[in-house]
Amino acid sequence: MSSAVQKRYPEVWRKHTPRETAARWLWIAAVAFASAWSVSALDIEWVFFKDAHVQAADLAGRMWPPRWAYLPKIVAPLVETIHIATLGTAIAVVFSVPIAFLAARNTTANGFTWAVGRGILVASRSVNTVIWGLLFVAIFGPGPLAGIAAVSARSVGFLAKLVAEAIEEADRGPIEAIEATGASTFQVYVVGILPQVMPVLIGTTVYRWDINVRESSVLGFVGAGGIGIYLYASINQFAWQQVLVVLLAILAVVVASEAVSAWVRERIS
């Protein structure tokens, strides 16, 4: 038997070719190297871990029992947190639709407008809500307005990206039918494409709203309104029993908003 035949029909079965095996080992080596480099370069003081559980238990002890008398004071900021999330999401929806049309390959005017649309998506999505908060506090001063702006700045990219994908996958049939009536481009977009992407837009909006409630709970850390200010203040005053009340309140609001969001999304799909 020639060696070429033997190469094609080997005696021993192997799952991967030598090339695949080499690639796998290279990946594993890269991961191992990156991990080792990261862990060693961070200068971890392992001594701290020794008494971490004691420290954590001590902190938990100071938190108990929760000071429920603090609860009435944080109802208004909790409502404000939800308002920031809701208004921020609403503004984002309004801006996300035109940006989505700009960033979708089949509806954008030319290569330049497409690049602009994609650029907005990337910039909006890459900067965290809290960092947007930092920026808008510098613009509007501390308060819920900065929070609303931050939430909408981050959500615009999130919504527009998914809507743009839906536009690119839109069914050609209705679009051609509307075009055949002599409709203008704007009319084609509004009557032919928008109804097709509506379910995606609504579903994503409700999903993003629930993420935004969670994000709004920390916007106060940078001065952008909501419950975060009270949490930060209580921690800085070492008022741990108040901290526990605030944490439980945030837990309740976030779990409730998640349930609402899941319920709505189930109903519309």
Place this chain on the structure above:
Amino acid sequence: MSTAAYPTSWRPPPAFFGTRTRQHAAVIAALLYVAWSVSTLNIDVNRALAGFGRAVDLFVRMVPPDFSRGELLVRGMVESLQMAFAATLAGVVLSVPLGIAAARNLAPRPVYLAARGLIVVGRTFHEVIIAIFFVKLFGFGAVAGLLTLAFHSVIFLAKMLAEDIENVRVGPIEAVRATGAGFLQVVVYSVVPQVLTRSVGTAIYRLDANVRHSTVVGIVGAGGIGQTLSASFSRYDYDFAAAILLCIIALVALGEWFSDWVRAKLR
């Protein structure tokens, strides 16, 4: 012939809410909500309007971005990356036991409920809240950030792993069990091969998410580029802040591209 049966104008039906009356009701309810929420938020209109002028001012001060303190910038970015890598590693390792405990078809009922409870509570709190506790416990710096990201990674990866395990086909499990294999052998020989590829994909996704989140935990002093950014904002050092923001955008976009590429290859 009646003209009523053939109307001369046509309006598209409302896209949702069913009828036009219900659509109007929904619009009115939305407007009432906006009026109520805006009135409780005490938004100062003058300050809001002044903000637009200040935004222009801020933009002018940000351009051109100042890359002259490159060393500080690179150190912060590298620290963020290291936090993300190390946190993903810790997350992958620790999520395996928690994921198995949170899978309904493998874990006993009480263990399952406890693990699910931990996942729900852990997912609720934003990274920054977790970070502030780790900063209190471990002091300022990257270790607190690393632990924050690791905590969230464990919770996220365990949730995804548990769902993957719950969706495995029972055939292989029963086959391995029929050979008289113990619990660990059942897991290794029938569950692991079914969930491995998806888990690698989830871990890569989480690495990307950790890169994103590593840029923000620094706001409360948990290390990384976020700390540098926060400091530059509080010093009104806006041209440096602009440079940092551009680097964050580039890093996050690169991370997302990498994660999409690897996950596309895995499929």
